Amino acid sequence: MTDAVLNSAPVRSGSRIRSRAVRRFLKHRPAVVALCILVVFGLVAIFAPLIAPYDPIKSDFLAIRQPPSALHWMGTDELGRDLLSRLIYGTRTSLMAGVVPVALALAISIPLGLLSGYVGGFLDSVLMRFTDALLAIPFLVLAIALTALLGPGLFNAMLAIGIAAIPIFLRLARGSALAVSKEDYIEAARAGGNSPLRIAFKHVLPNMIPPLFVQATLTVATAIIVEASLSFLGLGQRPPAPSWGSMLNEAQRFLPTLPTMALWPGLAIFIVVMSINIVGDGIRDAMDPRHKS
Amino acid sequence: MRNETFRNPPMSLPLENLAGAAAEERPGDPLMSVRNLRVSFATEDGFFPAVRGVSFDVLPGQCLGIVGESGSGKSVTSLALMGLLPPPPGTIVEGEVHFAGRDLRKLRPEEMRKLCGNEIAMIFQEPMSSLNPAFTIGDQIAEVVRTHENVPARVARARALELLQEVQIAAPERRLDEYPHRLSGGMRQRVMIAIALACRPRMLIADEPTTALDVTVQAQILELLRMLQGEYGMSIMLISHNLGVISEIADDIAVMYAGRIVEQAKAAQLFEKPEHPYTIGLLGAIPTRGKSRLVSIKGRVPDLLSLPPGCPFAPRCPFMVPEICCGTEPPLIAVEPQHSTACYRAPLDQVL
Numbered sequence: 001m002t003d004a005v006l007n008s009a010p011v012r013s014g015s016r017i018r019s020r021a022v023r024r025f026l027k028h029r030p031a032v033v034a035l036c037i038l039v040v041f042g043l044v045a046i047f048a049p050l051i052a053p054y055d056p057i058k059s060d061f062l063a064i065r066q067p068p069s070a071l072h073w074m075g076t077d078e079l080g081r082d083l084l085s086r087l088i089y090g091t092r093t094s095l096m097a098g099v100v101p102v103a104l105a106l107a108i109s110i111p112l113g114l115l116s117g118y119v120g121g122f123l124d125s126v127l128m129r130f131t132d133a134l135l136a137i138p139f140l141v142l143a144i145a146l147t148a149l150l151g152p153g154l155f156n157a158m159l160a161i162g163i164a165a166i167p168i169f170l171r172l173a174r175g176s177a178l179a180v181s182k183e184d185y186i187e188a189a190r191a192g193g194n195s196p197l198r199i200a201f202k203h204v205l206p207n208m209i210p211p212l213f214v215q216a217t218l219t220v221a222t223a224i225i226v227e228a229s230l231s232f233l234g235l236g237q238r239p240p241a242p243s244w245g246s247m248l249n250e251a252q253r254f255l256p257t258l259p260t261m262a263l264w265p266g267l268a269i270f271i272v273v274m275s276i277n278i279v280g281d282g283i284r285d286a287m288d289p290r291h292k293s
Numbered sequence: 294m295r296n297e298t299f300r301n302p303p304m305s306l307p308l309e310n311l312a313g314a315a316a317e318e319r320p321g322d323p324l325m326s327v328r329n330l331r332v333s334f335a336t337e338d339g340f341f342p343a344v345r346g347v348s349f350d351v352l353p354g355q356c357l358g359i360v361g362e363s364g365s366g367k368s369v370t371s372l373a374l375m376g377l378l379p380p381p382p383g384t385i386v387e388g389e390v391h392f393a394g395r396d397l398r399k400l401r402p403e404e405m406r407k408l409c410g411n412e413i414a415m416i417f418q419e420p421m422s423s424l425n426p427a428f429t430i431g432d433q434i435a436e437v438v439r440t441h442e443n444v445p446a447r448v449a450r451a452r453a454l455e456l457l458q459e460v461q462i463a464a465p466e467r468r469l470d471e472y473p474h475r476l477s478g479g480m481r482q483r484v485m486i487a488i489a490l491a492c493r494p495r496m497l498i499a500d501e502p503t504t505a506l507d508v509t510v511q512a513q514i515l516e517l518l519r520m521l522q523g524e525y526g527m528s529i530m531l532i533s534h535n536l537g538v539i540s541e542i543a544d545d546i547a548v549m550y551a552g553r554i555v556e557q558a559k560a561a562q563l564f565e566k567p568e569h570p571y572t573i574g575l576l577g578a579i580p581t582r583g584k585s586r587l588v589s590i591k592g593r594v595p596d597l598l599s600l601p602p603g604c605p606f607a608p609r610c611p612f613m614v615p616e617i618c619c620g621t622e623p624p625l626i627a628v629e630p631q632h633s634t635a636c637y638r639a640p641l642d643q644v645l
Contacts, residue, residue, distance in 0.1 A: 184422040191375055192410035192437050192488070195403070206427035
């Protein structure tokens with residue numbers, strides 16, 4: 001019987017592409033534009049050494065605090081370093097500072113959230129009281145405190161941001177797992193004789209991801225700002241290596257005389273964060289038909 | 294409630310499923326036998342006795358219909374049989390559940406899982422939410438096949454297609470790669486049935502399979518169930534609050550009220566000569582052409598936490614006589630062969 005079916009009907013391999021979600025995302029014009037902007041920034045970060053016209057940390061004391069010119073398109077800072085080159089290299093830091101902590105937070109929150117939400121019980125109570133306590137502290141303050149504890153530096157800043165983001169994701173992951181595990185199709189999976197482990201990973205996990213994904217895009221934006229803030233406070237990227245936040249930090253003393261120095265990194269942060277938020281909205285709308293804008 | 298003639302003799306029993314227990318299983322025995330099942334839920338107000346001593350048999354190849362209002366314990370009974378009661382509050386307090394010669398309550402969880410979906414399958418009330426939105430229809434059917442049978446993905450997929458054809462879904466090849474949200478309620482219930490049939494179960498528990506569907510689709514699904522029952526030679530336990538739905542395919546009917554079976558009979562007997570006032574009330578509530586008004590049963594299901602002494606239906610019963618009915622709870626006794634009722638006033642034709 002099986003062979004006959006194999007021969008008579010086209011048996012295609014199951015395609016996993018969520019074509020509907022992708023199509024809906026593509027209909028969301030601003031999101032597509034924002035995504036293109038992010039891709040450009042990503043390429044800039046990757047190919048920074050090829051694009052940057054100057055060495056970002058090389059001082060030129062003959063060209064200090066220059067306004068934009070043909071030679072230095074964005075001008076130079078107080079040590080005569082080319083701002084465009086610093087901005088380009090700073091893209092690496094900022095994008096990394098956005099993505100790495102979120103990835104870290106997700107990597108820890110998803111399994112713990114699944115455990116907490118699906119298994120529940122004592123572990124759930126402990127984890128949730130812990131996140132409640134951490135959520136009471138503002139994200140930035142928590143990140144600053146953690147960086148202060150770990151010591152300044154880009155790696156520590158990213159670690160701190162990642163840890164500070166865990167309660168947000170853990171709570172969401174737990175709530176999502178809890179909601180999914182009450183769904184009828186989980187009951188149906190149990191009735192179908194699946195083991196608890198299999199239900200958790202095969203049935204609950206894929207369905208708890210979408211809200212986390214949306215939160216992740218939004219938190220990437222926040223993480224970039226927090227990293228900029230940490231660098232601004234001297235807790236992030238160590239000088240002389242550039243980051244958008246530290247560039248802002250250096251520029252603040254010259255705001256009255258050379259506002260462009262602060263303009264560029266500020267603008268870069270604004271554009272990237274804005275784009276990520278718009279893309280995040282687009283993804284949310286694409287994944288959840290109830291959120292029609 | 295034994296019946297010697299099988300209307301639908303089992304055509305293809307999955308022999309590999311019988312390994313180990315085949316010796317204890319004799320032809321003519323009920324496929325599933327439930328004795329004095331009691332289920333309680335721990336609540337803040339104390340133990341809530343959702344099922345209070347239920348006994349029934351499901352014969353091979355036959356359909357047992359369980360009918361009752363919401364809260365009568367019919368769904369809880371089915372969940373208890375499958376070992377699916379939510380563990381902290383819900384527990385089987387007492388009772389025996391035998392399936393094909395095996396004591397289900399003594400099976401280890403992994404043995405129970407082997408049985409579920411394989412020999413006993415279940416379909417649920419809400420087809421809209423009983424399918425996993427993250428996977429295609431084909432993947433979900435194939436997954437069940439692969440959970441219980443060691444076959445390559447290609448074969449499982451072919452089997453999925455075959456099953457979709459069997460449940461008469463339009464354009465089954467296309468449905469394989471579609472996600473559940475693209476399907477209508479009726480189609481999803483067909484997919485649920487396909488999933489349930491994936492491993493050729495010997496028994497199908499259908500918990501309100503048509504309640505969420507509109508009436509024309511209801512009839513189609515019932516027709517499909519009846520057809521597949523014959524084809525697969527499986528037993529069906531059909532749970533519904535709708536006696537009209539039950540009457541479509543059930544061979545035997547058990548009427549549940551307040552966690553107990555109050556009347557149990559062959560379908561024809563029950564409709565011809567109901568012996569419990571509650572059953573009479575339910576029969577009056579089936580809409581038919583020409584009936585100008587439906588009869589409603591006054592009052593509501595009693596709170597199981599504080600049951601009145603005597604018959605739980607007494608407060609709503611038109612035949613109630615306080616001296617007889619409000620003492621102790623009436624036991625389920627036979628009024629004629631294969632027909633028992635839990636009413637002190639039965640047989641009712643003497644009352645009328």
